[in-house]
Amino acid sequence: MSALDINAILQAMQTAVPGAQITLLENPSPSAQHSLLLPAEHAIALAKFLRDEPTLRFDFCSNATGVDWPDTEITEKIKTKTLVDGVEKEVEETRKTLRPGYLEAVYHLFSMELKHGPLVIRMRTADRVANVSLPSMTAVWRSTDFQEREIFDLFGIVFTGHHDLRRLLMWEEFTDHPMRKDYAPPAEDDGTELPVVEVAAAEGSVAE
Amino acid sequence: MSLANPIPMPLDNAGEPELLEVSMGPHHPSTHGVFRMDVVLDGEQVVHLKPVFGYLHRNHEKLGEKMSYLGSMPFTDRLDYICSMTNNWAYAISVEKLAGIEVPERAEYLRVIMAELTRLQNHAGLIGFLLQDLGASGTPLMYAFREREKVLDLFEAISGARMMCNYMRFGGCRVDATPEWLAAVRKVIDGFPKFLAEFESLLTGNEILMARTQGVGVLPKELAISAGITGPMLRASGVNYDIRKVDGYGVYPRFDFRVPLGDHGDVYDRLMIRLLEMHESLKILDAALRNIPAGPIQDPKTKVRNFKPKPGEAYGRIEAPKGELGFYLISDGTPNPYRYRVRPPSLINLTVLEDMCLGRRLADAVAILGSVDIVLGEVDR
Structure with a gap:
């Protein structure tokens, strides 16, 4: 696996798709797998460039997954100097800021032709409730087909342009997204009727 | 439903x-x-x-977020329950990347031995199951399981469990191998070529098998790459991509082995690739047993309790018997991973199931599914 110069890739991407705001996200862990945050509106064009550019050829999207980042309160302590009774004093002030949450789709790309990778690309939704759409990568890499269905199922990201966006693991009548950080599992007996119950009832009626 | x-x-x-x-x-x-x-x-x-999908779904990934890093190790056994050793390795390699842990040489050799033994029993079992699906009831599967039993006995001797081995640790392995155990491995792999020769003589020229599998479920190269197919199924379509060679993880670069490739990408090729891979695994095992060095199996300074990697993320992957098994971990500096994701080869290899089956008979669909090699513990997680 040859080392990839992520800054050079970023430059090439910016030249190929002018006007796209790509952000390099540093990864402080020893793995040093830095990632590129793509703007949703240019993501398909950028992904196609990564796949087709002869020096990059990321033809294999190995892993696609979601990450939930809920609203977080960031507490900062700020020291300010104020005049109290004519004497300058240093006052410590606690300021709380709310970082709005978002959902993230992460893709790990490799090249089967040039045998390099991984390149990590990410996309973020505007928030966690109303604007949860991201473009689907299924037109670029078929391997994201089931994986994006899984992200939709477990995280609730709606992939526009996906040909068959249905729940993958949970059943169709299920309404929540279990991998979200604020997901509360139902109580032991909350009255939810599983589809299995209907089958049992139907069998009972046959026996009568 | x-x-x-x-x-x-x-x-x-x-x-x-x-x-x-x-x-x-x-x-x-x-x-x-x-x-x-x-x-x-x-x-x-x-x-x-x-x-x-989903009949066996238990949200393994959510469980991983609630566990300590080490707490998830026994749960990985239950993903692909045929190949717990390689599951352990994929998870260990990801955590080692995340935290920057070095693995001693002897442990790397032990990992290679475990992984190749796992590959042997997985491939033998798969061929047995596939032939069972094709109507060869009993005999081939029992032949394969007889050999698998010997490998499982080895796993039991070293880890205490036949299938849920829970053998690897971050930065090494749990139990060292005794000289007796290594001699037992030698005995098993010395007997394996005889089984392979017998199996091959039953299969390769078998007219019924060829009629049922040749030209069935053809997967073109381009589609295989785009659909993220990995493992023997990808190589049967003629793509030279084996993560043991590409990433060269562990001590694999020290071993001389070939990557068998198919020409047609049909069910027959997928079957034969697995037979040929077993021969290569035997070569690796032979070299590993000859060259395994003495030494520790884990750095004694490794912190086992209260293990907290620094914030960051890592994606680690290995060539599991079924394809690329990867783990994606995000650490926020706490004892539990913030995000724990399994990249399951079994699920992603099913992406092209419909493409391969369209226009074929229903009985072929059974053979095609059998040749993909899936385990539901991993598909549904």
Whole structure:
């Protein structure tokens, strides 16, 4: 696996798709797998460039997954100097800021032709409730087909342009997204009727 | 559970050919577990095929977020429950990347021995199951299981468990191998070529097998790459991509082995690739047993309790018997991973199941599914 110069890739991407705001996200862990945050509106064009550019050829999207980042309160302590009774004093002030949450789709790309990778690309939704759409990568890499269905199922990201966006693991009548950080599992007996119950009832009626 | 998008059934009195909708599974012997295919048939021909998942879903990834890093290790055994050793390794390698942990040489050799033994028993079992699906009831599967039993005995001797081994640790392995154990491995792999020769003589020239598998379920190279197919199934389509060679993880670069490739990408090629891979695994095992060095199996300074990697993320992967098994971890500096993701080869290799089955007979769909090599513990997680 040859080392990839992520800054050079970023430059090439910016030249190929002018006007796209790509952000390099540093990864402080020893793995040093830095990632590129793509703007949703240019993501398909950028992904196609990564796949087709002869020096990059990321033809294999190995892993696609979601990450939930809920609203977080960031507490900062700020020291300010104020005049109290004519004497300058240093006052410590606690300021709380709310970082709005978002959902993230992460893709790990490799090249089967040039045998390099991984390149990590990410996309973020505007928030966690109303604007949860991201473009689907299924037109670029078929391997994201089931994986994006899984992200939709477990995280609730709606992939526009996906040909068959249905729940993958949970059943169709299920309404929540279990991998979200604020997901509360139902109580032991909350009255939810599983589809299995209907089958049992139907069998009972046959026996009568 | 109903179909989410019911396929309209044209009525025969409207002048349309009558289609038959068959729900194969979740309890069907050919699906190797609780997997379901919703198949629409025109006569015997498959015109639609939609896999339905989730019968074994237990949200393994959510469990991983609630556990300490080490706490998830025994749960990885239960993903692909045929190959717990390689699951352990994939998880260990990801955590080692995340935290920057070095693995001593002896432990690397032990890992290679475990992984190649796992590959042997997985491939032998798969060929046995596939032949069972094709109607060769009993004999080939029992031959394969006889050999698998010997490998499982080795696993039991070293880890205490036949299938749920829970053997690897971050930065090494749990138990060291005794000289007696290594001698037992030598005995098993010395007997293996005889079994392979016997198996091959039953298979390679078998007319019924060739008629049932050649030209069936052809997967073109380009589609295989785009659909993220990995493992023997990818190489049967002629793509030279083996992560043991590409990433050179562990001590694999020290071993001399070849990567068998197929020409046609059909069920027959997938079967044969697995046979050839077993020969290569035996070569690796032979070299590993000859060259395994003495030394520690884990750095004694490794922190086992209260293990907290620094914030960051890592994606680690290995060549598991079924394909690329990867783990994606995000650490926020706490004892539990913020995000714990398994990249399951079994699920992603099913992406092209419909493409391979369309236009074939229903009986071929059984052979094609068998040749993909899935385990539902990993598909549904």
